[in-house]
Amino acid sequence: MEQQGEPIEKILERYKGQNAFVVIEVLTVDPKTQKPLTGRVLAVTPDEDEAGMAARKAKHFLIRWVGEVAEVIVV
Amino acid sequence: MPTLSFDPMQRVIAVDAISITADGRPANLTVLVDTGAGQTGFRRSTLIGLGIDVDRATQIARINTASGSLSVPVVNLPHLSVFGTDFHNLPVLCLPLPPTVPADGVLGYDVLSRFRLFVNYRRGVLVAEPFNGLLHRVRFLWQVASTL
Numbered sequence: 001m002e003q004q005g006e007p008i009e010k011i012l013e014r015y016k017g018q019n020a021f022v023v024i025e026v027l028t029v030d031p032k033t034q035k036p037l038t039g040r041v042l043a044v045t046p047d048e049d050e051a052g053m054a055a056r057k058a059k060h061f062l063i064r065w066v067g068e069v070a071e072v073i074v075v
Numbered sequence: 076m077p078t079l080s081f082d083p084m085q086r087v088i089a090v091d092a093i094s095i096t097a098d099g100r101p102a103n104l105t106v107l108v109d110t111g112a113g114q115t116g117f118r119r120s121t122l123i124g125l126g127i128d129v130d131r132a133t134q135i136a137r138i139n140t141a142s143g144s145l146s147v148p149v150v151n152l153p154h155l156s157v158f159g160t161d162f163h164n165l166p167v168l169c170l171p172l173p174p175t176v177p178a179d180g181v182l183g184y185d186v187l188s189r190f191r192l193f194v195n196y197r198r199g200v201l202v203a204e205p206f207n208g209l210l211h212r213v214r215f216l217w218q219v220a221s222t223l
Contacts, residue, residue: 021120021174026103034093036103046174052123055102062103063120063179070175073087074141075109 004028005038012064019067020044021051025058036062077158077190078218083199089178090201092157096126106157108192108201109181113138115155116168117180122150129169136168147171157182158190158203193219 005027015022024039042061043054055061081088088108095101102125104117114136122129132148148169155162170180193202193215200222204215 019174023124026101034103035091048118048120049123051120055120055124056126058100058124060101060103061124063124065174065177068175069177070173073107073176075107075112075170075172075176075181 005040008036008039008062011039011041012066015041015044015066017067018044020046020065021048022064022066023051023054023058024062024064026060026062029060036060077203077214078222079158079201079203081199081201083196085177087178088194088201090157090182092155092182094121094125094152094156095154097153098126100126104179105177107176107178107181108187108194109183110187112181112183113185114168114183115165115181115186116147116170116183117152118172119169121179122152122167122169125152127152132169134166138168145171155186157186158205160189160205162186191215193222195222198222 023043025042026036026039028038029036045051051063055063079090089105092104092106093101094104127150129148132150134149135146136149137146149166152165152167155165190203190205202218204211
């Protein structure tokens, strides 16, 4: 169970609204789509550098923002 | 693969991409399709996670945004896979994206211009096929027809 980790959706739901980056080590992916399925949390931080450094420790990672999302986005 | 779905309620076109670090570690990314961007760019946390030393970038680019102009580092991304196509050693910008932008980066003209693109905003479907000859052209038209 530990090696399989938790479903990524469940992890993100748990931290939702914290205004932070959640750094996740991906443990399993969908073999067809390569979408990440399960993982474990490496860090939860609002600091971009810290999030990036935490991600360096993972063999396979993703970083998601779990805070407020802008209503209108102009990039 | 080059027919992708996105959530039209988000009011942006966010798609999945995969990047691989120089030492072979993959990262799952979410990128915005930004037809107004001249060059592809990623947020600082993503580039650092990919093992790139942003502060030691030797090239700086001046970019103009809706809120003014600023100088940003340009770094080499070892590998980016998007719309089923691989890009190697892609020069990308380190963008100060606000955290409230729900993406790791934006795809700009340098990447998007390699594809035929079709967007059905109402259905939340994007078709992207590379300019790779007749087969891809036919595939593009067939996929566009099936989204109408």
